[in-house]
Amino acid sequence: MHSGVATSTTHPKVLVVGASRGLGEAIVEAYVARGAHVVGTVRSSGTSPLHDFVRRIDGRVEIEHVDITVEQQITSLRSRLDGRVFDLLFVVAGISLAAQDAVGADIDSAAFGRMMETNVLGVMRTVEVLQDLVDPGGTIAVMSSGQGSVAGNTTGGFEVYRATKSALNQMFRSYAVRHARGGRALLLMAPGWVKTSLGGPNAMLEISDSIPPLIDTVDAQHGAPGLRYLDRHGKTVAW
Numbered sequence: 403m404h405s406g407v408a409t410s411t412t413h414p415k416v417l418v419v420g421a422s423r424g425l426g427e428a429i430v431e432a433y434v435a436r437g438a439h440v441v442g443t444v445r446s447s448g449t450s451p452l453h454d455f456v457r458r459i460d461g462r463v464e465i466e467h468v469d470i471t472v473e474q475q476i477t478s479l480r481s482r483l484d485g486r487v488f489d490l491l492f493v494v495a496g497i498s499l500a501a502q503d504a505v506g507a508d509i510d511s512a513a514f515g516r517m518m519e520t521n522v523l524g525v526m527r528t529v530e531v532l533q534d535l536v537d538p539g540g541t542i543a544v545m546s547s548g549q550g551s552v553a554g555n556t557t558g559g560f561e562v563y564r565a566t567k568s569a570l571n572q573m574f575r576s577y578a579v580r581h582a583r584g585g586r587a588l589l590l591m592a593p594g595w596v597k598t599s600l601g602g603p604n605a606m607l608e609i610s611d612s613i614p615p616l617i618d619t620v621d622a623q624h625g626a627p628g629l630r631y632l633d634r635h636g637k638t639v640a641w
């Protein structure tokens with residue numbers, strides 16, 4: 403399956419959930435460049451930057467399908483991947499709806515619910531259902547955000563989005579407590595503010611500024627069990 407490309411990663415078999423575009427798609431490309439075999443998930447069977455990338459390369463990426471807000475789709479994905487072992491599960495999927503700019507009593511209940519359902523419950527359910535596919539000494543990473551830091555919230559803004567990432571951090575921390583004797587590295591990653599459709603055009607970083615150091619950091623954590631909340635350079639983010 404590998405085409406003579408030397409592997410330069412501690413995670414040669416990678417599963418990226420939420421890989422159609424943006425940071426998730428760039429993580430797929432980065433791991434392929436390091437010689438990994440990657441399964442990347444999309445929601446629709448249509449076209450996406452991941453589909454475009456897969457057409458350009460030689461078969462080291464498989465496209466799978468899952469909407470993380472639909473429990474049955476996660477369990478179906480688990481069944482389809484039965485018997486596979488991944489060194490890294492990276493759950494990247496997340497949303498930020500425009501309605502999140504509202505504050506206080508103006509927050510739209512439906513938008514609040516959709517963001518929590520995706521960024522918190524969907525991500526954690528994906529981790530819970532797919533965890534057994536990860537090597538016992540492997541890595542489970544989820545894409546958090548510096549905005550999830552309660553201690554770091556000195557400026558306000560993006561209140562609902564922040565709340566979803568703080569809640570994600572809290573639930574992943576509970577997961578880590580339940581698996582305290584496990585051998586896996588458990589990573590909450592903060593990629594910086596990056597120009598994607600979620601980050602918007604005013605973001606500070608290009609994808610190429612964020613993902614290479616972020617992947618270096620994830621790779622460096624392989625084999626070190628336990629929970630960390632890290633920025634792309636490997637610096638601990640205040641909870």
Ligand SMILES: NC(=O)c1ccc[n+]([C@@H]2O[C@H](COP(=O)([O-])OP(=O)(O)OC[C@H]3O[C@@H](n4cnc5c(N)ncnc54)[C@H](OP(=O)(O)O)[C@@H]3O)[C@@H](O)[C@H]2O)c1
Binds near residue numbers: 445547
């Ligand atoms: N960009 C930033 O500045 C920044 C900063 C900190 C953290 N993050 C986090 O990084 C992650 C990726 O963000 P991005 O900037 O790359 O955003 P993006 O370009 O909008 O990509 C979001 C990705 O999540 C997928 N997704 C959304 N809802 C999903 C669902 N219900 N099931 C499965 N996949 C779903 C999307 O798939 P579709 O194509 O099907 O919609 C897409 O692949 C998010 O968790 C985000 O919160 C981003």
